[in-house]
Amino acid sequence: FYADVALAAGTSISLPEQTARHVQVLRLQPGERITLFNGRGNGEPGSEGEFDATVERMGRSDVDVTIGAWTATAREAARAIHLVVGMPANDRMDWLIEKATELGAASIQPVMSERSVLRLKAERADKKVAHWRGIAIASSEQCGRNRVPLIHEVATLGEWLKKSTVETDATANTANTGMRLLLSLQDGSRPLAQAVASTALTSFTFLNGPEGGLSPAEEAAAIACGFSPVTLGPRVLRAETAPLACLSLLTLTR
Numbered sequence: 001f002y003a004d005v006a007l008a009a010g011t012s013i014s015l016p017e018q019t020a021r022h023v024q025v026l027r028l029q030p031g032e033r034i035t036l037f038n039g040r041g042n043g044e045p046g047s048e049g050e051f052d053a054t055v056e057r058m059g060r061s062d063v064d065v066t067i068g069a070w071t072a073t074a075r076e077a078a079r080a081i082h083l084v085v086g087m088p089a090n091d092r093m094d095w096l097i098e099k100a101t102e103l104g105a106a107s108i109q110p111v112m113s114e115r116s117v118l119r120l121k122a123e124r125a126d127k128k129v130a131h132w133r134g135i136a137i138a139s140s141e142q143c144g145r146n147r148v149p150l151i152h153e154v155a156t157l158g159e160w161l162k163k164s165t166v167e168t169d170a171t172a173n174t175a176n177t178g179m180r181l182l183l184s185l186q187d188g189s190r191p192l193a194q195a196v197a198s199t200a201l202t203s204f205t206f207l208n209g210p211e212g213g214l215s216p217a218e219e220a221a222a223i224a225c226g227f228s229p230v231t232l233g234p235r236v237l238r239a240e241t242a243p244l245a246c247l248s249l250l251t252l253t254r
């Protein structure tokens, strides 16, 4: 169970509302043992793992637990994969978030671009992001990840490119600035497998378009911001399939 609170062995806590609701749905009884994680490890930087816990009391709407031992358990992918996704409409984005979480994505940035079918005003975008974060939590619990991928606020592609360029500039001297890859159907794109074959980099950012693709101007802007165009082959994959294919290639082969 994901519990968005500080966790420490030997302490007793009342579970956050959302976690308590989940425990109650499963009709657990006092004395039963559960596993808790909060995505922050045991407090030490970079630690990965989970806490054993025992249900002490099941109230009407609250659940008290005692937190037991910490077990270091590495379940994250060896490569950090960040997805910048031209959001597909309907429930396809929900599906993408669920599957990308299972496949080990480190973060997902939903973007609106010129040809996006799904256009969200601020209030609706906030609700959608909250909904997607819930899906990422449920999917992490289901697949046994003890970290939840970061789901960023919705941005326009232009805004995101501008901001990410500034962030990249600020960290340009760090050892691993990662590889930026644009999923493109344009002639001349390099096959993805070839582009990543001999790299020692462990951080990758993929940008893909929505149903209607990215416009030539948007692709040019991405390339100007350091993205290299890559192809996934001669078939046109749906907007939610393309990033999942990249994740599979990079997280399951190392």
Ligand code: SAM
Pocket (backbone or CB within 6 Å): 182, 183, 184, 185, 207, 208, 209, 210, 211, 212, 213, 214, 230, 231, 232, 233, 234, 235, 236, 237, 238, 239, 242
């Ligand atoms: N008609 C649109 C076009 O020409 O761009 C198709 C868009 S496709 C449904 C959605 C996105 O998935 C594309 O913008 C691209 O980023 C990615 N994509 C789909 N198939 C791909 C492939 N074979 N190689 C690289 N990227 C692909």
